[in-house]
Amino acid sequence: MKLQYGFQFIIHFLKEERESTELEVALHRARALLGEKEIRLRHIERALHQLTPLIAPTAQ
Structure with missing residues (x-):
């Protein structure tokens, strides 16, 4: 047992x-x-920050 x-x-x-x-x-x-997702999001964030000055003047 x-x-x-x-x-x-x-x-x-x-x-x-x-x-x-x-x-x-x-x-x-x-x-x-x-x-991996965090790294991708950082790349997207950097790309958006680089695009913002290009887009912002035309939006005003």
Whole structure:
């Protein structure tokens, strides 16, 4: 009986460990994607700042 309980505990622990690892991988991927999005947004922001002086005088 104790052996079965110990075996079930180990299996449960391994499942939780695997789920934890999968969550860490997903978090790492999400952070990487957010970093890429942030870089793209900075490029867009710079481009808009460069275009603003060209567009602003004609809008007035």
